[in-house]
Amino acid sequence: MSVLIIVFLTAVAALFSGVFEQGKFARYIGIFGLIIALYVSFLPEASFFEQYRHMYDYSANTALFTKISIVTTLLLFFLGGFAFSNHRSHQSELYALMLFALCGGIILFGFQNLVTLFLGVEILSIPLYVMAGANKTDLRSNEASIKYFLMGAFATGFLLFGIAFIYGSTGTFDLYKIQEFTITNPKNIMLILGVILMLCAMSFKVALAPFHMWSPDVYAGSPSLITAFMASVVKISGFFALFRLMTIGFSGVTAEWINILGVFLIITLLLANAMGLAQTNAKRMLAYSSVSHAGYIGLVFFGMNTLSTYTLAFYLFAYSLATVGVFMCLIWVEKIKRETSFGAFKGLAKTEPLLAVVATISLLSMAGIPLTAGFMGKFSLFAQALTKDDNTFLVIVAVLGSAISIAYYLRLIIAMFFFKETTFKTSEKVTVTYNIVAVVIIASLVILGVFPDLFAKQFGL
Known part of the structure; x- marks a missing residue:
């Protein structure tokens, strides 16, 4: 909880920095606060917070996912100086909202109670509704915001209705007491509903x-840095919350929900990758790519073992690094060309080779090409699922979806590298910060692809 308080106070400081110099110090305040929060995340939790463990528990797993979400947010903050240059009048609000959303994610990493889960989901979601509409003069951004808000409110209704059914059948919000009830009453109809x-x-x-x-309309309409935040940090938070909820709270009725989840994954893998092939816009393609990766990540529920949490963390970290790598390239192209079609990337490698390389390595990692972190993540998930013969068909669908994804990732790579003439007629060069982040992401994806055990050592496991 110490980390949560630090991130919250950083968000408040970033918000009020908007009073001075139009908030240009907000990014530095955010970076400084996130570095402190990352340092504190490696320390034992203060004994003062023991009294709140029935609501929020800062366990080893909570610490692990908190660290990778902070690292990802930190990388995005480093890119913010260029990405938010068109939002000079309200930069402080955007940085503060990202940090408030991160607070919601941190709550989701350690919730012990369905009330805490609901609070975490809403604290994560409400800032996103606002950030999606940050481009006030862009109709697509306005559409993204209102669509995300309406659909999010609809999903919140489902969540609250489900919590009401759970409480009505078990008489408790506590995750572990619910687990005990599901083990002794696995056929309770209200519970299953x-x-x-x-x-x-x-x-x-x-x-x-x-x-x-x-997701496609919201991702395409939101400012690109916010889209990257949604596709990485929000994905990390949401998936670990789902993993924690289903494998702890509802472990006694696994047979009742695992097949439903399997159907969701099959639809996701086939539909998202097929739609990704049909896209002509790189940002919408990445939106469908994000949906397809939700399908791969969902395999963690099948053939579960003692390493499942670590496998989930590794995959989410690798995917988040790759997402930041692709989006930093997309942000630069969008700022120069004012569009994100595949054609806008033609000849990028001749103008900004490092940007093209980081985008390529990131796309190859997303596709699961060997010697990248994404390959090791997918391999671990597929291998875990194959420990049970019942999951063979699901893994085949996942492999097929992964093969299809290579086609639309290659289209972007071909546009960047295989055109003789560059279409970038600009004297503007990528900043030093951008180049440093690019090198860090390239090195991380390759090193973790060759030496995956370094992930455990780096995060203190």
């Missing part, structure tokens, strides 16, 4: 089909 409703609500938060309808 509550589980299914909550599964549907959380599937919306992580963009699993058929609850993904909002």
Whole structure:
């Protein structure tokens, strides 16, 4: 909880920095606060917070996911100086809202209670509704905001209805008491209805089909840095919350929800990758890519073992690094060209080779090409699922979806590298900060792909 308080106070400081110099110090305040929070996340929790453990528990797993979300947010903050240059009048609000959303994510990493889960989901979601509409003069951004808000409110109704059913059948909000009840009463109809409703609500938060309808329009209409935040930090928070909810609270009725989740994954993997092939806009393609990765990540529920939490953390970290790597390239191209079609990337490698390389390595990692962190993440998930013969068909669908994804990732790579003439007629060069972040992401994706055990050592496991 110490980390949560530090991030919250940093958000407040960033927000009020808008009083001075139009908030240009907000990014530095955010970076400084996140570095302190990252340092504190490696320390033992203060004994003072023991009294709140029935609501929020800062366990080893909570610390692990908190660290990777802070690292990802920190990388995005480093990119913010260029990405938010068009938002000079309200930069402080955007940085503060990102930090408030991160607070919601941190709550989701350690919730012990369905009330805490609901608070975490709402604290994460409400700033996103606002940030999606940050481009006030852009109709697509306005559409993204209102669509995300309406669909999010609809999903919140499912979540609350599910919580009501769970409480009505178990008489408690506590995750571990609910687990005990599910083990002794696995056929309780009200309980099962509550589980299914909550599964549907959380599937919306992580963009699993058929609850993904909002994501392409919201991702495409939001400012690109905010989209990167949604596709990385929000995905980390939502998936670990779903994982914690289903494997702890509802572990006694796994047989009742696992097949439903399997159907969601099959629809997600086939539909998202097929739609990704049909896109002509890189940002919408990345939106469908994010949906497809929700399908791969969902495999963690199948063939579970003692390493499942670590496998989930590794995959989410690798995917988040790759997401930041692609979006930093997209942000630069969008700022120069004012569009994000595949054609806008033609000849990028001749003008900004480092940007093209980081985007390429990131896309290859997303596709699961060997010697990248994404390959090791997918391999671990597929290998875990194959420990049970019942999951063979699901893994085949995942492999097929992964193969299809290579086609639309290659289209962007071809546009960047295989055109003789560059279409970038600008004297503007990528900043030193951008280059440093690019090198860090390239090195991380390759090193973790070759030496995956370094992930455990780096995060103190």
